[in-house]
Amino acid sequence: MPREVSKTTLDNGIRILTRRMPSVRSVAMGVWVDVGSRDESVEENGLSHFIEHMIFKGTDRRSAYQIAKEFDTIGGQTNAFTSLETTCYHAKVMDRRLAGMVDILSDIFLHSVFDPTEMERERPVILQEIGMVEDSPDEFVHILSGSNFWGDHPLGRSILGSRENILRFDTQHIKAFFQRFYQPERIVISAAGNLDPSRFVDLVAPYFETVQRRQPLPKRTPPDSRSRIQRFQRVLEQVHICLSIEALPVTDERRYALSLMNTVLGGNMSSRLFQEIRERRGLAYSVYSFVSAYEDAGMMGVYAGVDGKSVRDTVAAIRTELLRLREQPVTPEELFNAKEYTKGSLLLASESNENQMVRMAQNEMHFGRFIPMQEVLDGVDRVEAEDLLQLARSLFRGERAALTVLGPDVPEEALQNAISF
Secondary structure: OOOOEEEEEOOOOOEEEEEEOOOOOEEEEEEEEOOOHHHOOOOOOOHHHHHHHHOOOEEOOOEHHHHHHHHHHOOOEEEEEEOOOOEEEEEEEEHHHHHHHHHHHHHHHHHEOOOHHHHHHHHHHHHHHHHHHHOOHHHHHHHHHHHHHHOOOHHHOOOOOOHHHHHHOOHHHHHHHHHHHOOHHHEEEEEEEOOOHHHHHHHHHHHHOOOOOOOOOOOOOOOOOOOOEEEEEOOOOOEEEEEEEEOOOOOOOOHHHHHHHHHHHHHOOOOHHHHHHHHHOOOEEEEEEEEEEOOOOEEEEEEEEEOHHHHHHHHHHHHHHHHHHHHOOOOHHHHHHHHHHHHHHHHHHOOOHHHHHHHHHHHHHHHOOOOOHHHHHHHHHHOOHHHHHHHHHHHOOHHHEEEEEEEOOOOHHHHOOOOOO
């Protein structure tokens, strides 16, 4: 492991990762839990995200107001997020305020009381968050697409949960889920910035070494994708299209080829989809491709927001570009440009201690080790055009693709052959 990255494992299994970056004056810290909405049952859907909100609502030592005030007093920035597979509570402060940040983050993570009164105050906030997403069709179509593609598997459910569940949850639901899943072997603490690794461990360890091991959790169940076209009618100015194709798990050795293929297809402004659909034909303002990778599965998607009259042409253009990737090698210039774009993005991101904090934690949870940047860059450089061609041929198959359409009614014939690969 490179000298700039240190790893300490407490006796209970909690891992502490640090990276010293003396060129900055701040420290970014995250307390990560390898648990997300895919670990929930139907009845529990939304609990991971609800816990994320409630963590900041009071501990044995601090009220919700005191938590906010103390972070402000030390000039800190703090937030949290929940994904399908992880939850993270993070903060960033000037280096001289490190001890204060550690104390507050540790307190809210380990000693939140999940007060019923605070829960009643937060419930309508989460309901508003659900409504906000549903009012944003370019976001909402991705939730519908996940459900369409993954079916009844937890990967197909909204991270926010259903309104029915949010209205039903009480503090006992939250405490039971927290105690069951927030186990030491699922916790990773990462910090990057102007810090001394030994001092950081000395600050953190007394708080977290008290967390006790519990009964091991069962392994996650791999999903199966579905192939179908699903239309959701809504009175909107645009039709929002999301095409989903089964892709690769996050640790698959072909991940570098997939990343480059995504860049060529629709990952930037010079990509094939952007140039063809927006620049040459003016069919859409927003069009892009993306990759969502998980522990044991993955999805590659294409999104476009278009006028109702342009749906047929847009869907046909997307299909044409997918088939072209499957039938013809990308040009040397395209591959070179995709590599340079990818490496440039990685290196620019590495200058941020917040991104380094995230990268360390994700590397640890997915690979069990820190992956040096040079190893990633070398992996990108090794990819050849033939690798992209073979990957496209293995992934772009009709029985592993689904199309989701949100907006005004679209004639069925406009979507004909959309997922026929």
